Amino acid sequence: MKRKYLNKIILAAMILTVAFAACKKGNNPIPPIPIVYYDQADEAARPAINTVFIPASGKDSFNTTIPTQMPGLFGGDMKTSLLTLNPHYTTNLLGLTADQFIGVVSTDVLNASTTGVTSFYNGEQVLTGRNLSDDVIDVELTLVFGGPDGSANPGLTSDHVNANDKPFLPSFPYEASPW
């Protein structure tokens, strides 16, 4: 009898516990899903800007700078790099002085047209996008080394690699299959 009585108490306690737990669960809102944040690690827009113009000590911080703050934080370093690369720099094929040229490239965004032909530079379009096939390195070498008409330092204004090693596709996804 004593044992049966004890069992009843235990059973009652269990029911109460379960009921209480259920009640507790029912009365509380579902805990919110924690917000997951992602912090910037690398940045790229126009090709080779960080690589060519940013000194070693600034490369990581350049990658974690928003575009609007780049000219103020890195414009001076970038002009120094330009004039170190080409001490005879006057203007370039776009008619830009060193200050003007750095003024353009120091905000590292890729400009693109949404209404017409896209090209990094093709003689007519200037900075209206970047095609897979655009020889962006020759453009940049010419703008850094080529002087006002692009003819200065001819050994430094083209790497004479003018196309990709595999043909691109005429339709999506455009890039060639992997090697």
Add this chain to the structure above:
Amino acid sequence: MKQKKIALIIGVALATTISGVIIASDHMDAPAVKNQTTDITDLYVFQGANTNNLVFVANTQGLLAPSATAAAAFDPNTLIQISIDNNGDNVEDLVIQAIYANGRMNFYGPVAPTATGLRSILEGPVTVSVPVTAYGAASPTTATSKSGIQVFAGPRDDPFFFDLNQFHAILAGKATGFNNPGSDTFAGTNVMSLVVEVPKVLLKSTGKINVWLTTRKKVS
């Protein structure tokens, strides 16, 4: 002689900057991202075969040898974000985000971000999701959203081309100019690629946009 002098100056100036490490367009450009899934190689933005569309190509993890490409993978903790300014102030008005999960690449946007700048959240819901194309697949797997956004994710040939080795030789003062013909340092190498083709109308542009590509690491 003038050219040689310039080359020498370049060599002295940049020897400390470059340190002989293979870096190129944005490949391995900075210590913190080198050999990480966050390392960007290149961004491309161009008019699609359908001229009503604009194509964004976001490439990461460069200089993958064919033998290393099967093992290369997207990282579920690395968010890849294309930021788009459509009013000329160089602040993002729209973002297109992509993040890997369980064999698929999930794309968000284009959508106005909750906050601009260095810290992002996923701007749900998912616009379109595509299985990551495996290395060696016979053809690329693509998907298209109801709004007409077409996507691809997987390894591709690195579309970047440059005689980087000769450039290094010039910087080091070992050469005075490029060779003709040059030699493409990126020949035979692959990248982990995202391709997103977007109807232009979804970009809410008045004719010109400014675009930049970032990778973002999950904050643990």
